[in-house]
Amino acid sequence: MSDSEKWGWWTLGVVVLTIAAYAAFVAFLKHGPATSAVFALLALTALPASSRRYFTGRRFDERESAIANKALLAGFRAFWVAFVGLTVAIGFIKGWDATLSVPVWTLMETLWWAVVLVLGVQALTTILLYRGESHA
Amino acid sequence: MPSPEPEIKNHIRRLRFDHGEMTQDQLAKQAGVTRHTIMALEAGKYFPSLLLAFRIARVFGALVEQVFEYQVIPDPAETLRP
Numbered sequence: 001m002s003d004s005e006k007w008g009w010w011t012l013g014v015v016v017l018t019i020a021a022y023a024a025f026v027a028f029l030k031h032g033p034a035t036s037a038v039f040a041l042l043a044l045t046a047l048p049a050s051s052r053r054y055f056t057g058r059r060f061d062e063r064e065s066a067i068a069n070k071a072l073l074a075g076f077r078a079f080w081v082a083f084v085g086l087t088v089a090i091g092f093i094k095g096w097d098a099t100l101s102v103p104v105w106t107l108m109e110t111l112w113w114a115v116v117l118v119l120g121v122q123a124l125t126t127i128l129l130y131r132g133e134s135h136a
Numbered sequence: 137m138p139s140p141e142p143e144i145k146n147h148i149r150r151l152r153f154d155h156g157e158m159t160q161d162q163l164a165k166q167a168g169v170t171r172h173t174i175m176a177l178e179a180g181k182y183f184p185s186l187l188l189a190f191r192i193a194r195v196f197g198a199l200v201e202q203v204f205e206y207q208v209i210p211d212p213a214e215t216l217r218p
Contacts (some may be wrong), residue, residue, distance in 0.1 A: 002172040059167035065181050130172075 004064050008071075014044045015120040018104035036105045039112040045119060069127045073120035079114055145205040148180050151196045181198045 001009075018041045025035045060068060094100065152158040160178075164171040168191060176182035177192075184192070184204075193200045 002170060060172050062185050062188055063173040064170065119190060 002064065002130065004060070004126060005130040007121045008130070010047075011045050011119055011123035013128065014041065014059070015116055016046075018042055018116060031105075031109075033105045035111050036112070039109070039115075042115060042119070061085065070129060071125040072123045074125040075118040075120075078121040079118050082114070082117055096136060116117060143180075143207045143209060144178070144183050145207055146177060147203055147205070148174070148192065151198065151203060163192070163195060165193045206210060 019037060021038045021041060023042065025038050029035050090100070143172060146161070152160070152163060160171045160174045164174045167174070167188065169188065172173045173182065189200050189204055196203060
């Protein structure tokens with residue numbers, strides 16, 4: 001398994017763990033600042049999934065770079081679709097002239113979910129591209 | 137109607153064999169890529185950049201055309217046309 005693929009699995013694992021922990025916290029604590037703290041788990045994605053790449057400083061080759069670029073693009077595409085969908089949905093549901101008043105933790109959670117989405121799609125795309133899909 | 141899909145075939149596996157049964161790892165190191173990239177190339181799942189194609193050809197001391205072969209699969213509809 002290549003280093004990038006390991007990164008994909010590691011990141012996907014962290015994302016799944018975060019979502020599971022969030023669901024468990026919501027069940028016991030309801031929504032709120034304590035529940036939002038679960039997103040600190042995402043910091044685990046900063047840890048190197050491959051110590052070899054980390055310590056040797058080996059760079060991507062051209063195929064790995066192409067896959068990394070495609071995966072990142074897929075992540076941001078997903079984010080963009082979600083962002084536009086959410087914005088338009090709020091406009092239709094609440095009315096275009098409505099004023100929204102939300103707690104700070106809600107705003108923070110929205111941003112965290114965006115990070116979860118981007119990382120999740122990026123990791124999944126990386127894994128799928130390494131799983132034999134033909135790419136130039 | 138979509139144009140016929142071009143295919144780039146390569147003879148890396150055979151060339152490795154001809155060069156003292158060079159391993160994928162050895163070729164990867166000499167070409168400056170990972171073994172996984174060589175595996176993907178041999179399986180026809182990845183088409184290399186021109187730079188990498190030249191690097192691989194250089195490892196074998198061959199021309200790029202001797203390593204990679206460009207083939208256009210003819211469209212059956214085109215061949216049947218009078």
